[in-house]
Amino acid sequence: MIGKSTEEWCQDHIWKAHFKGKVFTSISIPLPEIFIRFLDIDSVVVDKNDDDNETQQILHSEEFSTILSQISESISKIGGAGVIPRLNWSCPKDAEWMNSLCCKTSREVLILLKSSVLLASDCELAEKLSLPLILNLVRYHKLREGMLFRCFVKEKVLVAVSQKEVSVCFDYLKDIKSDILRKCEEIARVIIEKCPLDNFCFDIYVDMPPLYRAFIMGFNAFHESSDSLLFSWEEIENLTEKTMRIVDDQTVQASSYSPYRVPLEMTDCKDFSEFINSLPKK
Amino acid sequence: MEGKGLLEQNLATLDVRNLTSLTPEVISRQATINIGTIGHVSHGKSTLVYAISGVKTQMHSLERIRNITIKLGYANAKIYKCSCPEPECYKATGSDQNDCTLCEKCNELRQLVRHVSFVDCPGHDILMATMINGAAVMDAALLLVAGNESCPQPQTSEHIAALEIMNLDKILIIQNKVDLIPTVEEAKAHYEQIKNYITRTKAAASPIIPISAQLRFNINFVLKYICSLPLPVRDFLSSPRLIIIRSFDVNKPGQEIETLSGGVAGGSILKGVLKIGDEVEIRPGIINKTSAGATVCSPIRSRIVSLYAEKNPLQYAVPGGLVGVGLKVDPSLTRQDFLVGHVLGLPGELPQIFIELEICVYLLRRLLGVKSDAGRSRSDKIPKLKKDECLMVNVGSTSSGGRVLGVKTAKAKIELTKPVCCHIGEKVALSRRVDKHWRLIGWGDITNGQTLQV
Numbered sequence: 162m163i164g165k166s167t168e169e170w171c172q173d174h175i176w177k178a179h180f181k182g183k184v185f186t187s188i189s190i191p192l193p194e195i196f197i198r199f200l201d202i203d204s205v206v207v208d209k210n211d212d213d214n215e216t217q218q219i220l221h222s223e224e225f226s227t228i229l230s231q232i233s234e235s236i237s238k239i240g241g242a243g244v245i246p247r248l249n250w251s252c253p254k255d256a257e258w259m260n261s262l263c264c265k266t267s268r269e270v271l272i273l274l275k276s277s278v279l280l281a282s283d284c285e286l287a288e289k290l291s292l293p294l295i296l297n298l299v300r301y302h303k304l305r306e307g308m309l310f311r312c313f314v315k316e317k318v319l320v321a322v323s324q325k326e327v328s329v330c331f332d333y334l335k336d337i338k339s340d341i342l343r344k345c346e347e348i349a350r351v352i353i354e355k356c357p358l359d360n361f362c363f364d365i366y367v368d369m370p371p372l373y374r375a376f377i378m379g380f381n382a383f384h385e386s387s388d389s390l391l392f393s394w395e396e397i398e399n400l401t402e403k404t405m406r407i408v409d410d411q412t413v414q415a416s417s418y419s420p421y422r423v424p425l426e427m428t429d430c431k432d433f434s435e436f437i438n439s440l441p442k443k
Numbered sequence: 444m445e446g447k448g449l450l451e452q453n454l455a456t457l458d459v460r461n462l463t464s465l466t467p468e469v470i471s472r473q474a475t476i477n478i479g480t481i482g483h484v485s486h487g488k489s490t491l492v493y494a495i496s497g498v499k500t501q502m503h504s505l506e507r508i509r510n511i512t513i514k515l516g517y518a519n520a521k522i523y524k525c526s527c528p529e530p531e532c533y534k535a536t537g538s539d540q541n542d543c544t545l546c547e548k549c550n551e552l553r554q555l556v557r558h559v560s561f562v563d564c565p566g567h568d569i570l571m572a573t574m575i576n577g578a579a580v581m582d583a584a585l586l587l588v589a590g591n592e593s594c595p596q597p598q599t600s601e602h603i604a605a606l607e608i609m610n611l612d613k614i615l616i617i618q619n620k621v622d623l624i625p626t627v628e629e630a631k632a633h634y635e636q637i638k639n640y641i642t643r644t645k646a647a648a649s650p651i652i653p654i655s656a657q658l659r660f661n662i663n664f665v666l667k668y669i670c671s672l673p674l675p676v677r678d679f680l681s682s683p684r685l686i687i688i689r690s691f692d693v694n695k696p697g698q699e700i701e702t703l704s705g706g707v708a709g710g711s712i713l714k715g716v717l718k719i720g721d722e723v724e725i726r727p728g729i730i731n732k733t734s735a736g737a738t739v740c741s742p743i744r745s746r747i748v749s750l751y752a753e754k755n756p757l758q759y760a761v762p763g764g765l766v767g768v769g770l771k772v773d774p775s776l777t778r779q780d781f782l783v784g785h786v787l788g789l790p791g792e793l794p795q796i797f798i799e800l801e802i803c804v805y806l807l808r809r810l811l812g813v814k815s816d817a818g819r820s821r822s823d824k825i826p827k828l829k830k831d832e833c834l835m836v837n838v839g840s841t842s843s844g845g846r847v848l849g850v851k852t853a854k855a856k857i858e859l860t861k862p863v864c865c866h867i868g869e870k871v872a873l874s875r876r877v878d879k880h881w882r883l884i885g886w887g888d889i890t891n892g893q894t895l896q897v
Contacts, residue, residue: 276844424881436883
């Protein structure tokens with residue numbers, strides 16, 4: 162069980178406030194009931210038409226238009242190439258097939274929010290913990306996926322670092338491994354001082370040498386429901402010295418997000434044959 | 444060429460008409476046979492693959508979505524044969540192993556006889572693409588059944604049914620974990636249980652081999668079976684076609700412009716042969732919107748500068764497993780899986796790019812199998828398509844969003860959120876967001892559409 166205080170800390174709008182200068186620019190917008198209801202309705206419809214249903218009633222309402230304006234204004238304010246719409250904890254990376262993660266309009270934001278399974282999970286969790294649902298519009302940056310890392314902190318000590326993109330080998334990492342580890346330790350010291358939790362994971366993006374400027378991307382619970390990436394949770398619990406792991410196998414592998422690009426029936430083994438049965442016969 | 448002990452590939456003398464799934468210069472470096480490993484996750488699939496190839500395939504569960512286990516599962520193995528009696532003559536190693544080793548027992552050099560790819564999870568997009576396009580993704584299957592659980596386990600029947608429908612009749616049933624069965628009688632009884640069960644299925648003629656993957660017991664019988672399979676027939680002669688399932692930028696941050704490596708695309712070759720030096724095209728390529736909101740795309744033209752399968756560099760690549768293609772292209776174009784779902788082939792030989800599709804739709808009556816969350820009183824009946832709703836459309840080798848522009852009886856007009864390469868007459872899969880998940884609601888045939896001029 163993940164404690165409520167951990168879940169609370171891991172929310173974007175909570176932890177970001179403590180690390181100015183070390184995070185990407187973002188604006189937080191609390192979402193009213195009507196928006197939460199909009200997200201919950203089946204089927205993704207974001208355009209107004211004259212159908213008579215709840216989605217259309219909401220889309221036509223003044224309250225909803227106000228929120229959309231707020232979103233549009235925030236997108237302009239943040240500038241740059243666009244924004245990534247996150248909810249309290251997660252990024253809609255699973256819905257990239259529907260729309261690019263980089264949103265330039267409020268319509269694109271709506272489409273991603275409604276299409277993402279990961280964000281639907283955020284909605285559920287917020288409701289369960291009676292926490293307000295918050296939309297975080299984060300300035301979009303094209304990142305080098307090899308420079309994303311997850312750091313594991315146990316009893317206020319950094320114990321492990323893993324490459325975050327586990328299905329690709331970046332050869333250059335082995336030459337800069339120690340520089341990156343040093344950066345993780347440096348940032349960990351700052352984070353541990355401000356974070357009320359004893360055990361947690363944090364994700365960072367490390368930018369170009371020689372500065373290797375680090376940006377904090379998010380927090381997760383020190384718990385088996387969080388992806389331990391190149392470690393197993395058992396290993397992390399039993400580590401005796403600080404360990405950093407990167408991928409050294411060059412074999413091309415499927416993406417971790419490929420299950421999200423197909424209907425659920427195809428990923429749930431139980432019904433695979435029913436799925437194949439439904440295939441129109443040749 | 445690097446790759447110690449591997450056979451040299453020579454582009455100058457390559458004649459694709461002579462290629463087979465056993466050509467020595469090919470199988471020295473690349474897997475040419477795809478073997479699916481099927482079975483419940485706890486039945487020992489990864490242990491078996493590890494026992495054969497020495498490769499640990501990883502399992503992850505993504506945060507907060509505990510019921511989806513993602514197995515990154517391509518593991519390749521080379522199978523050798525020496526002069527020892529069967530089945531001791533068979534030995535398997537990882538892909539980059541030196542081809543010339545001596546068997547201490549019979550004092551003969553081992554011959555490389557097969558190079559296989561164990562496909563646990565081919566990448567759902569590839570699986571979907573090959574299913575709707577009718578191609579086979581597996582040449583044979585190893586179906587694992589745990590010896591210490593009664594047969595049939597609930598999923599076993601589903602798996603055999605799935606194999607039947609995929610027209611896969613080369614199945615080896617593996618009775619795993621025999622080391623955990625207390626007595627020989629019980630092991631035999633379980634064996635008979637399996638045999639009895641399969642007589643009523645299409646897998647009736649499948650051999651059953653008792654093994655312990657953990658203790659590496661009887662693994663060489665598995666290798667013997669693999670070597671006895673008829674060779675898959677591949678199309679080496681057609682114009683090459685690669686489905687891109689990954690793309691990345693391998694340059695280190697701060698790399699000087701002059702020494703930048705080009706972007707890399709990873710994927711599955713459906714047909715034909717790719718060679719270093721080939722001038723290729725990637726479609727749809729770079730997608731932009733004009734100020735008027737119209738979509739335009741520019742296919743990417745580039746040249747292949749490198750090819751690899753696992754850790755082995757190649758001069759040419761054939762269908763089988765996943766290959767990496769190094770391109771002389773701006774690496775920022777391949778960063779972060781940007782090219783996923785695109786197709787790569789020779790210039791002028793790729794399908795048209797569609798932005799709008801007209802589809803003949805077959806809606807399912809009800810949602811399949813998986814039940815909605817308990818406590819929600821939702822009917823599993825599938826409502827008709829409605830205007831402006833955005834669906835998940837699996838088409839060609841990719842998934843895209845599709846907004847319904849209009850519906851007339853069984854026909855629908857759909858505007859794709861991203862342009863897609865496909866043909867008229869191809870099938871598509873349609874899914875709708877139902878209760879926090881994307882659920883299959885039907886299939887369609889592409890009858891017409893609007894293409895983008897390039």
